[in-house]
Structures are given as C-alpha cells and as structure tokens.
Amino acid sequence: MLPFSYRKGVLLAVLGTSVLTVQAQTVPRRSATPAPVAPAPPPALQHPAPDSSRQPNxxxxxxxxxxxxxxxxxxxxxxxxxxxxxxxxxxxxxxxTFFLGRRLWRGGSFFFNPELAGGSGLSQARGIAGFPNGETFRIGDPAPHLYVARAFLRQVWALGTETQVVEDAPNQLAGSGPARFLALNVGKLSLTDFFDQNSYSHDPRSQFLNWGLMSNGGWDYPANTRGYTVAAVLEYVTPLGAVRASSALVPTYANGPTIDFHYGKAHSETLELTRTYHLGRQAGTVRALGFRTVAGMGDYRTATLRPDLDLTATRQPGRTKTGFGLNLEQTLTPEVGLFARLSYNDGRRETWAFTEIDRSASLGAVSTGTRWHRPNDRLGLAVVANGLSQPHRSFLAAGGHGFMIGDGQLNYAPEMAAEAYYSVNLPRQHATLSPDYQLILNPAYNHDRGPVQVLGGRLHVAF
Structure with a gap:
C-alpha cells in the first residue's frame, strides 16, 4: 500500500515531491468540498462580495x-x-491541490490553484468509455507533476441591494455577497466548475467516481487532457435561477495536452439555463445546457472507408460538434436526494476532449447516515447507460479506435454501469474514507466482453 499522511500531502502540494511510485499520470476536474445532501448552491454558484474591511481578503x-x-x-x-x-x-x-484566493478591489478577486497529480488508471485509462475513476485521465508520463490547474480573474457586479451570506470555500471568499449579480470569469479554469453542477453527483473526490456520473457524458466539453482550458464565463445569477455562457479554447488535437490559441479556427461555446423550484417543501434544481464546438475533428464515416482506418488522417479544420444536456436534482426528504441526467451530441465527428460517449442517461440517489446515527456519512447508489452514434459504432466495428476505446471489432450494445459508495466521515482528520463498487456491462460498448467488476477505495482530505 502506498504511504499517505496529512503532512506528506502538504509537502507534496508545495514542493512537488513524490511519495509514491506510480505508472501513469492522474488529474482532477472537480472542487475539493463534499456537497451536502440537500440541494444547495455549490461553490460555482456562490460568489465573493464587494470589498469591505470586515471581510477577509x-x-x-x-x-x-x-x-x-x-x-x-x-x-x-x-x-x-x-x-x-x-x-x-x-x-x-x-x-x-492548493486553492488560493485574493480579494483585489470592489467585486474583484483572483484565484490560483497549484496542483500535483500522479498515479495510474486501470489499463492506462482505456477500454471503458464511462471510466470508473474520475480522478484519472490519459497522461503518458508516470511521474507526479506539479502544474497550474487554475489561474483566473473574477469580477462581480451587484444588481440590487439584496445580499446573501457567502461561506469560505475553495475558490470562494467569505463575506456578504449580492443575491442578484452579473459576474465575469476570465483565465485558466475548468468549465465544470461553472456548468453542469449537481449537489449529488459532480465531484469524484467526494461523490460518484464514474465519468458517466460526474458529468453529462454527451457534453464533449472543451479541456486539455488534465481537464482545464482558457475561457471567459459570463454569469447572470438571481435567487430563482441563473444563465451562464462561455467561450473557450480547445486542444490542438483530440484529448491533447496543449491548448489551441487560434481562436478563429478552434473554439467552443456553452450556454446553460438554471432554474430552482419547490415541490411541496422540498427544493429542486433543473439545468438545461447546449454546446457547439469548432475544431479540426476527424470524420467517422470517412475514416471507416479508409483501408488503414486512420481517424486522424480525416481531420479537417472548421468541423463542428453540437449537443445538449439536461440535469435534475431533487430533495426527497432532509436526508435523501435524487438526481438524473440526459445528454446527447450528434456523434458525426471525432470525440475531441472528454470521452467517447454520444448519448447518456443516468439516475441515482444519495442519503446521509442520519438513520443509523452517522449524519455526516453519505451513501450513494446510481446507474448510467451510455451509447454511440451510428457512424461512431460502425467505425469501431470495422476495427478503428479513438483515444479511449477500440477492441478491434465490435458487437455493439450500450455500455451500462452501476455504482455504489459509502463515505465515512473522519472529522478529526478532516477526511472521508469511501469504499466503492462498480459493475460495468458491455465495456467499450462491446457485448462480447465483460461484465467487469471494479472494486476500489478513496481517501479524501480537505481543509
């Protein structure tokens, strides 16, 4: 077992010193704080207030x-x-990860996140489209690396005099903030910090680990291999809902580590509408997302006709991919909450950033441990079904492969997964310990292979 301790963790983040020998690089995409069971505005929905001498800077x-x-x-x-x-x-x-934030002026703040990642995923994070570890991505270098995850400027303009309490959290400054506001975020960031939020299923560091559960699988969101990009995100937020829009850069090639700064030829836009509501006394939130990406993508139909099945040889500038996602969270009782997602993209062109999923539907529930006298524990159960477009599945059946999957042939069936985790809260150690079990049917959409049982455990420390 690998050595691990709180002190070593801090030294790792500060000095970039390795405390383990591993086989492949891993990277995060989510925030560090566990979400509560009852729907509450996550960090991306809570914002720093105008400057005040009584507020921490x-x-x-x-x-x-x-x-x-x-x-x-x-x-x-x-x-x-x-x-x-x-x-x-x-x-x-x-x-x-270190999350550093500094208030600059009235409504203005800057956030900087140095991050260290190392480790390995099963089969180098290949062979399953909805991969079972959301903390693992396809980085070839096995050694841990220190890098800048986020570095962005945020400006908030209050729209009215109504205020709300903003708690201290990663990439969030405590204070009294406006309840209705306009905000602009510019710099290096992860779009999943602002879009497709869900109180029950969004953060693989504290919730479900499967890629198909932590986000809308059909949203091929712009990001480099580590999950970050350079973007501008505009937000209009009110107590009843929000509108968010972004324009972001994309990688130079599919799942690539380098961002393409030729904005006129390669970019991606995302729009999301958020609405909160109540069913009786129980709160809920629904989110509708749409996206359009322009990049030099390959074409599945053209690649299938090639003798060498080389998808990269069919890449042409200016090609597009469009899609949508629906995201629901609903409190059932003060202890139990439900979530569901449904997403789709046209699937004609090469998957460019996230994973090889063209359609996805998921459903799950999360409960606190209140009934068994462990109110800070969490129990999560969920299922997800992923699918491919006809051109995508024909390409794989002919023997082609993308950057995630390709068995040389294909007896197509939807890839399905069920996941269960139990998160034990360890308050004195500022930590949670979570055993996790996943059952995956038809890995990489292949009915001839599997099922696969994935057993795991997660230790998460945060302060």
Missing part, C-alpha cells in the same frame, strides 16, 4: 485524494491496444 484551502481500484478477470475473447486488460494489478491515483 484571503482564502486558503487544500485537498488531497487517493483512489485505488482493481478488477478481477472477466470474459474477453479478443482484445486490442485500446481494450481494458483482462487481468492487471490494482492501480492507484493521487491528487493534491
């Missing part, structure tokens, strides 16, 4: 997350380079 937080996963052998009559290995050892990932 600094915010400092830290998180470290360790995830270990293993799967027993499964049925696999054939395999290729992008298949999940039939047998392999347990793999472990580690991320450490």
């Amino acid at each position: 600094w915010s400092l937080h830290f998180q470290q997350t360790l995830v270990t996963q293993w799967h027993p052998s499964f049925r696999a009559p054939y395999a290729a380079d992008y298949s999940l290995a039939q047998r392999e050892k347990a793999k472990t990932s580690l991320t450490s």
Whole structure:
C-alpha cells in the first residue's frame, strides 16, 4: 500500500515531491468540498462580495485524494491496444491541490490553484468509455507533476441591494455577497466548475467516481487532457435561477495536452439555463445546457472507408460538434436526494476532449447516515447507460479506435454501469474514507466482453 499522511500531502502540494511510485499520470476536474445532501448552491454558484474591511481578503484551502481500484478477470475473447486488460494489478491515483484566493478591489478577486497529480488508471485509462475513476485521465508520463490547474480573474457586479451570506470555500471568499449579480470569469479554469453542477453527483473526490456520473457524458466539453482550458464565463445569477455562457479554447488535437490559441479556427461555446423550484417543501434544481464546438475533428464515416482506418488522417479544420444536456436534482426528504441526467451530441465527428460517449442517461440517489446515527456519512447508489452514434459504432466495428476505446471489432450494445459508495466521515482528520463498487456491462460498448467488476477505495482530505 502506498504511504499517505496529512503532512506528506502538504509537502507534496508545495514542493512537488513524490511519495509514491506510480505508472501513469492522474488529474482532477472537480472542487475539493463534499456537497451536502440537500440541494444547495455549490461553490460555482456562490460568489465573493464587494470589498469591505470586515471581510477577509484571503482564502486558503487544500485537498488531497487517493483512489485505488482493481478488477478481477472477466470474459474477453479478443482484445486490442485500446481494450481494458483482462487481468492487471490494482492501480492507484493521487491528487493534491492548493486553492488560493485574493480579494483585489470592489467585486474583484483572483484565484490560483497549484496542483500535483500522479498515479495510474486501470489499463492506462482505456477500454471503458464511462471510466470508473474520475480522478484519472490519459497522461503518458508516470511521474507526479506539479502544474497550474487554475489561474483566473473574477469580477462581480451587484444588481440590487439584496445580499446573501457567502461561506469560505475553495475558490470562494467569505463575506456578504449580492443575491442578484452579473459576474465575469476570465483565465485558466475548468468549465465544470461553472456548468453542469449537481449537489449529488459532480465531484469524484467526494461523490460518484464514474465519468458517466460526474458529468453529462454527451457534453464533449472543451479541456486539455488534465481537464482545464482558457475561457471567459459570463454569469447572470438571481435567487430563482441563473444563465451562464462561455467561450473557450480547445486542444490542438483530440484529448491533447496543449491548448489551441487560434481562436478563429478552434473554439467552443456553452450556454446553460438554471432554474430552482419547490415541490411541496422540498427544493429542486433543473439545468438545461447546449454546446457547439469548432475544431479540426476527424470524420467517422470517412475514416471507416479508409483501408488503414486512420481517424486522424480525416481531420479537417472548421468541423463542428453540437449537443445538449439536461440535469435534475431533487430533495426527497432532509436526508435523501435524487438526481438524473440526459445528454446527447450528434456523434458525426471525432470525440475531441472528454470521452467517447454520444448519448447518456443516468439516475441515482444519495442519503446521509442520519438513520443509523452517522449524519455526516453519505451513501450513494446510481446507474448510467451510455451509447454511440451510428457512424461512431460502425467505425469501431470495422476495427478503428479513438483515444479511449477500440477492441478491434465490435458487437455493439450500450455500455451500462452501476455504482455504489459509502463515505465515512473522519472529522478529526478532516477526511472521508469511501469504499466503492462498480459493475460495468458491455465495456467499450462491446457485448462480447465483460461484465467487469471494479472494486476500489478513496481517501479524501480537505481543509
């Protein structure tokens, strides 16, 4: 087992010193604080207030997350380079992040997140479209690396005199903020900090680990391999809802580490409408998202006709991908909440950033441990079904592969997964310990392979 301690975690984040030997790089995409069971505005919906001498001008937080996963052998009559290995050892990932915030002037603030990531995903994060570890992404270098995750400027303009209390949190300054406001965020950030939020299923550091559950799977959101991009996000927020719009840069090639700064030829726009409501006394939120990406994507139909099935050889500038996502969260009781997502993209062109999912539907529930006298514990149960467009599945059936999946042939069936986790709160250690189980049917949409059982555990420290 890898050595881990709170002190070592801090040293890792500050000095970039490795405390483990690992096989592949892992990266985070989410915030560090666990979301409550009752729907509440997550960090991206709560904002710093205008400057005041009574309000703190600094915010400092830290998180470290360790995830270990293993799967027993499964049925696999054939395999290729992008298949999940039939047998392999347990793999472990580690991320450490500092969240630094500084109030600059009235309504203005700056946030900076140095981050260290190292570790490995099962089969180098290949072979399953809805991959089972949301803290793992496809970085080839096995050594831990220190890098800048976020560095962005935020400006808030109050619209009215009504205020709200803003708690101290990662990338959020405490104080009294406007309840109705306009905000502009510019710099390096993750779009998932602002879009597709969900109180029950959004953060793999404290909630569900599966990629198909932490976000709308059909939203091929703009990001480099680590999950970050350069973007401008405009927000209009009221007590009853919000409108968010962004324009962001995309990677130079599919799932690439480098951002393409030729904005006129490659960019992505996202629009989301958020509405809060009540059913009886129970709160709920619904979000509707649409996106359009322009990039030099390959074409699945054209690649299928090539003798070499080389998708990269069909790339042409100016191609587009469009899609939408629906996101619902609903409190059932003070202890239990429900969530659901539905997403789609046209699937004609190459998956460019997130993962090879063209359609997705998920449903789940989360409960506190109040009934068994553990009110700060969490129990989560969820299912997700992912699908491909006809051009995408035909390309894989012919023997092609993307950056995530490709078994050399394909007996198509929707990829389905069920996940259960139990998060034990360890208050004295500022930590949670979460055993996790996932059952994955038809990995990489292939009915000839699987099912796969993934057993894992997660240790998450935050302060």
